[in-house]
Amino acid sequence: MVKKKAAAHSGTPATALLDARGISYSVHGYTHDPAAVSFGLEAAEALGVAPALVFKTLLVNTGVPGAHALAVGVVPVNRTLDLKAMAHALGVKKVEMADPAVAERRTGYVVGGISPLGQRNPSRTVVDSSALMHETVFISGGRRGLDLGLAPADLMALTGAESAPIAGH
Known part of the structure; x- marks a missing residue:
């Protein structure tokens, strides 16, 4: 994949990390x-790609006190996050969607633009x-109206992510 430099106005912590x-x-x-x-x-349509290639970033509350209270799930935009599967992947009893204000404070991004x-x-x-299963996936670049295409292996490495079947229908 050829690296395209972001224009000066589109720099975000996500592009800075990359x-x-x-x-x-x-x-x-x-x-x-x-x-x-x-x-x-909206992003999939604007990019002209299948929704299965565009991934959304969702935060969940694990119920575990301290630094591990929140976790990130990254799933295709045309699917939901299966909370039971996410809890299983994290090794906790259950998870629930995090409060949007908490997600924004934790990540530094606004809902609809949260990047992993x-x-x-x-x-x-x-x-x-x-x-x-894909050569390239698209994730939020850190604001609404900005997506980044990258190799899934790079996404996994940069976030220290685990892979698991966490998408529902």
């Missing part, structure tokens, strides 16, 4: 529609195993 590590990625900006019902499906990369306070991350 640049610092010398990871090849592509930058895909589009005009975000505030009326869009699904940020992820460059988070203010990184959390344990699980990427749906379907990502590994």
Whole structure:
């Protein structure tokens, strides 16, 4: 994949991390529609790619006190996060979706633009195993209207992620 430098206005902690590590990625900006019902499906349509290639970043509350209270699930935008599967992957009894305000504070990003990369306070991350079937996946670049294309192996390495079947229907 050819690395495309982000324009000066599109630099985010996610692109800064990729640049610092010398990871090849592509930058895909589009005009975000505030009326869009699904940020992820909007991105897939704007990028002209199958929704199965675009992944959303969701934070869950594990119920574990301290630094491990939150975890990140990365799933295709046309699927849901299976909370039972996510809990199993994390080795906890159950998880629930994190409060959006807590997710924003923890990551430093706004909902709809949360990237698994460059988070203010990184959390344990699980990427749906379907990502590994693709040469390139697209994730949020750190703001609404900005996606990044990269190899799933690079996403996994940069986040220290585990892979598990965590996507529901």
